[in-house]
Structures are given as structure tokens and as C-alpha cells.
Amino acid sequence: MSELAQRLLAWFDQNARSLPWREDPPNPYRVWVSEMMLQQTQVETVVPYFERWMAHFPTLEALAEASVQDVLRLWEGLGYYHRARALHRAAQVIIAERDGVWPQKAEEWQSLPGVGPYTAAAIASIALGEPVVALDGNVRRVLARLFDLDMPVNTPAGEHELKRLGQEHIPPERPGDFNQALMDLGAMVCTPRSPRCDVCPLAELCLARARGTQAQRPVRQPRKTVPHYIVTAAVIWREGRVLLAQRPPQGLLGGMWEFPGGKQEPGESLEAALEREIQEELGTTIEVGAKVGVFQHAYSHFRVTLHAFHCRLVGGEPQPLEATALEWVPLAHLSHYPMGKLDRQIARALMQRSTPSR
DNA sequence: CACCCGTGGTC
DNA sequence: TGACCAAGGGT
Missing domain, CATH: 1.10.340.30 (Hypothetical protein; domain 2)
Incomplete structure (x- = not known):
């Protein structure tokens, strides 16, 4: 030896x-x-x-x-x-x-x-x-x-x-x-x-x-700098429940559940971005209301600032056009749905608002 | 081979 | 605060 x-x-x-x-x-x-x-x-x-x-x-x-x-x-x-x-x-x-x-x-x-x-x-x-x-x-x-x-x-x-x-x-x-x-x-x-x-x-x-x-030591080749995106998420309410979408099995956060939404594009307001994303993803129209909160998160190859809003459905029934599945979920059941860090932060914010401690 | 894929900790 | 790093693998 x-x-x-x-x-x-x-x-x-x-x-x-x-x-x-x-x-x-x-x-x-x-x-x-x-x-x-x-x-x-x-x-x-x-x-x-x-x-x-x-x-x-x-x-x-x-x-x-x-x-x-x-x-x-x-x-x-x-x-x-x-x-x-x-x-x-x-x-x-x-x-x-x-x-x-x-x-x-x-x-x-x-x-x-x-x-x-x-x-x-x-x-x-x-x-x-x-x-x-x-x-x-x-x-x-x-x-x-x-x-x-x-x-x-x-x-x-x-x-x-x-x-x-x-x-x-x-x-x-x-x-x-x-x-x-x-x-x-x-x-x-x-x-x-x-x-x-x-x-x-x-x-x-x-x-x-x-x-x-x-x-x-060790010597490493430098990495590329990561982009920063502004994204939106919708907390769509119906009869005390919120709408969750399940992400496709492949790719980022595969199979995990999330509040639907997406990236803000140049020259677009946050509200307009969210309305557009919901139209694309769910085939329906929403009315964007009060802000739930602003959340920061760094993924492996990009970072995001996420703005979440309370929303109301004003169009037809949401369709899973990009998601694997959609479900209306009572707040008390949110913990049963696997989520990434960012969406879990939104879920926690909703729970705190509805069940104040002390 | 370059790029994608999470999160928490550190300085 | 942003950049870097951590018991890497898939495509």
C-alpha cells in the first residue's frame, strides 16, 4: 500500500x-x-x-x-x-x-x-x-x-x-x-x-x-454568468380553493406543482404578462388583483424575481394546455403537493395570511 | 461537448 | 450582494 x-x-x-x-x-x-x-x-x-x-x-x-x-x-x-x-x-x-x-x-x-x-x-x-x-x-x-x-x-x-x-x-x-x-x-x-x-x-x-x-488549486475553467428573469404567478381563487398546475415530467422541476404564470417580456406590465401567460397556459382569462408578495430565487442556471398576485377567473374553465394536470386545492392540502422552493414560498404566504399565529 | 437541472451556505 | 461551491447525470 x-x-x-x-x-x-x-x-x-x-x-x-x-x-x-x-x-x-x-x-x-x-x-x-x-x-x-x-x-x-x-x-x-x-x-x-x-x-x-x-x-x-x-x-x-x-x-x-x-x-x-x-x-x-x-x-x-x-x-x-x-x-x-x-x-x-x-x-x-x-x-x-x-x-x-x-x-x-x-x-x-x-x-x-x-x-x-x-x-x-x-x-x-x-x-x-x-x-x-x-x-x-x-x-x-x-x-x-x-x-x-x-x-x-x-x-x-x-x-x-x-x-x-x-x-x-x-x-x-x-x-x-x-x-x-x-x-x-x-x-x-x-x-x-x-x-x-x-x-x-x-x-x-x-x-x-x-x-x-x-x-x-484546483484550477477550473470559468462558468458563464446567469441571466435574471422577472416572472409572475397567479393565485386563482374559486370557492376557497386555489388552482395548482402540475409541470410536465421532463425539464425544470419535472412533475412538481406550481401556481401558473410566466416571464415578463420587455415593455410589458406585470399584470399584462400574467394575463397573457394564463391565456397561453390555461386558455382562459383572469382579472389580476392584489399582490401576494415578491419572492427571490436562484436556480442552477438563472435567477428570478417572482411577483405573485391574487386573481379571479373571468373567462371559461381552465384547460391544462401546457400542464400535465390542474387541480383546485384547499389551502390545508397544499402540503400534499410537491413544489419547488419558490412555489412553496407562495403557498406559505397564503397559509400565514389565512391562519395567523397568536 | 455545451447546456440543462435546485438548493443552501459562504465570503 | 452576487459569485462560487457542493458526494453529478442526462442529452
Whole structure:
């Protein structure tokens, strides 16, 4: 075993974080669910979602038999909702097409929906002992600093070099612990800003530390700046209920429910934008009334300022022209409908208005 | 390969 | 406050 691996594992044995999916022996279902939740999401955020998920879907079979709506409801707030649908679909594939037998190699795992190179390597190394490096953001950063890599890590060439360096050091005896040790080290010691080199078990092996380049590693290619949209939403009332629309299964917030509306176009008032959007989406006419509130939100690739209005139906019956479904919902039932952050904020504002505390 | 896909935290 | 980052994958 390389000195790097020895030092890293010795550190891990003393400092590993205690996490609900880390068990001996590892449970493939729990490891898989945790890795899906952990994609682009920090550990502290995932833990409560993981516990709630396991309480509802304790086994592969329970997940396969669940409804999409229940799956999305338990995922609400985690983001990247495609992950939840993929996890659900993959569970059904394993039951129906593999007779409930887990994939035995990283390559087989990667054929499942929602499982890419990282997740396949993580599961295979942790749950099956396969010696494959799991390259996530932490591992990229730690390796880029250890070897003072000057090529951008978010390019095919950088990716290839990182994988080569990792494979060179991963010990066949404990591949899962090696990967998790790199991740824990990245999360707790070799952090993006102000790395704690004074307590790092690999400090004496670290080229970036020797050269003082920690702050410049890893090198990344810059991203594009994100646009900012002004959008509107309608809270359309009828007999004490509000109208919710379900988004199509693909794309942004797929399958989630929302208050209908859309972008304001240049030269258009907020009210005119909302009336136009409702005509396009629902085939009916509304009268825009008082403002519910103004809400800010940043998605992954754009940011929005949303103006929500109370509205009254003055045209015909709304039709689901762009939505998958429409439903008139009493305020007390809004929590049963999975929503993104922005629409949940609107829902909360409506609840607070109708049920004042104290 | 470039772009799409959420949310919370940090400086 | 905006920009960046986080246990990435799909198309």
C-alpha cells in the first residue's frame, strides 16, 4: 500500500464522520440512496432527508412500489428532482428486470438511470469492494492539491489525469474507505477556502503545500454568468380553493406543482404578462388583483424575481394546455403537493395570511 | 461537448 | 450582494 493510502486510512480510522449510511457491512440499498441524494448536495443537507426516506421506503421493494408523487414529496427541497424519478425508476428496473438482484460491478451500476461514473464507482467501492476511484468535487480538489495539478479539473484531460492519479494509489484492501477518506478529508480539512494544512495527515506529501499553491488549486475553467428573469404567478381563487398546475415530467422541476404564470417580456406590465401567460397556459382569462408578495430565487442556471398576485377567473374553465394536470386545492392540502422552493414560498404566504399565529 | 437541472451556505 | 461551491447525470 502506498504511503499516501496508509496515512489517509490511518486518519480515516480516527476521524471518519459517523453517517447513517455508513454501516458494517454496508447495505447496498442505503449506500445507493445516499449516493443519489449526495450528488451536488452536502452531507448535512442530506442526512435528515435520508432518515425520512428510510422511514418511508426502508427497502428496494418498498421504493419500487411507491407512487411518483410520494417519491417527489419526500425529495422536495433537495433539488435536481430528476434524481428522485431516476432512483424510483431504477428500483423498478432492479425488481422487474434483475429479479431484485443488485448489480455486482461499477459498470453494471452505471447502466441504471441516474447512476453515472461517480455514483457507480462510489457504490461499487463501498458496497462491493471494487477498487475504482470515485471522483467527486472533494476528491478532485484533494488530488489536484496533492499533485499540484495545473490543468483545469473540469475538462476531459484534467478528469483523466485525476483518475489516473487516484487509481495509482487506491488500495485493493479498502477501496471504499479510501474514497470516503478522500471525501471526508476534502470536507473537513482540505476545504475549498482556508484549508487546514496544519492538521492534514497528508501535508508532508502535498505538492501544493510545498509550493504554496493551495489557494490556486484546483484550477477550473470559468462558468458563464446567469441571466435574471422577472416572472409572475397567479393565485386563482374559486370557492376557497386555489388552482395548482402540475409541470410536465421532463425539464425544470419535472412533475412538481406550481401556481401558473410566466416571464415578463420587455415593455410589458406585470399584470399584462400574467394575463397573457394564463391565456397561453390555461386558455382562459383572469382579472389580476392584489399582490401576494415578491419572492427571490436562484436556480442552477438563472435567477428570478417572482411577483405573485391574487386573481379571479373571468373567462371559461381552465384547460391544462401546457400542464400535465390542474387541480383546485384547499389551502390545508397544499402540503400534499410537491413544489419547488419558490412555489412553496407562495403557498406559505397564503397559509400565514389565512391562519395567523397568536 | 455545451447546456440543462435546485438548493443552501459562504465570503 | 452576487459569485462560487457542493458526494453529478442526462442529452
